[in-house]
Amino acid sequence: QVQLVESGGGLVQAGGSLRLSCAASGSIFSFNAMGWYRQAPGKQRELVATLNSGGTTNYADSVKGRFTISRDSAKNTVYLRMNSLKPEDTAVYYCNAKRWGLGDYWGQGTQVTVSS
Numbered sequence: 414q415v416q417l418v419e420s421g422g423g424l425v426q427a428g429g430s431l432r433l434s435c436a437a438s439g440s441i442f443s444f445n446a447m448g449w450y451r452q453a454p455g456k457q458r459e460l461v462a463t464l465n466s467g468g469t470t471n472y473a474d475s476v477k478g479r480f481t482i483s484r485d486s487a488k489n490t491v492y493l494r495m496n497s498l499k500p501e502d503t504a505v506y507y508c509n510a511k512r513w514g515l516g517d518y519w520g521q522g523t524q525v526t527v528s529s
Contacts, residue, residue, distance in 0.1 A: 415439065415518040417508045422523030425498055429527070433493040435508030435520060441484055442466055444510040444518075447491045449482065451504035451525075458507070462493060476502075498527045 416438035425431055433449065441447060448463030448471075462482040463471045470482055481494040491508065508520035 415510065417510060417518055417520035419506065419508045419520040419523040422506060422525045424526045424528065427498060427500055427527055427529050429498050430494070430496045431498065431525060433495070433506055433508075433523060433525075435491045435493075437489045437491070437510060439489065441486060441489050441491060441510075443512070445513045446511045447484070448509045448511075449491075449493045449506055450509055451502075451506045452522075453501075453504040456504075461506070463509075464491065495525070498525075500527045500529045503527050 418436045419433060421431060421433040423431060446463050446465040449461040450458050451461050452458040461473055461476055462480055464482045464484060479497045484491045503526050505522040505524050507522045510518045
């Protein structure tokens with residue numbers, strides 16, 4: 414049973430920073446890719462950033478240059494460093510892990526609120 418546990422969300426002022434963590438129940442290299450998605454009220458869930466097992470990253474245009482996804486394999490943890498936060502970054506952030514051909518796994522989500 415795969416478990417993904419997010420932490421690090423909270424309330425921050427515009428221009429501030431947060432670091433989200435996603436701890437996996439097993440080796441993160443057992444997944445083909447891991448990433449972060451977010452869902453704002455009344456909107457669809459959208460991709461924020463992904464990191465595949467080979468180390469390639471991908472970012473939504475709206476967060477390029479501000480957010481950085483990284484991993485610590487020793488801790489089986491993926492991070493999302495968020496700088497220069499904007500009110501429009503307010504959302505529930507979800508950790509995702511993919512095993513091609515087997516499906517997706519999701520964490521429970523962590524709330525990020527950016528005040529103006």
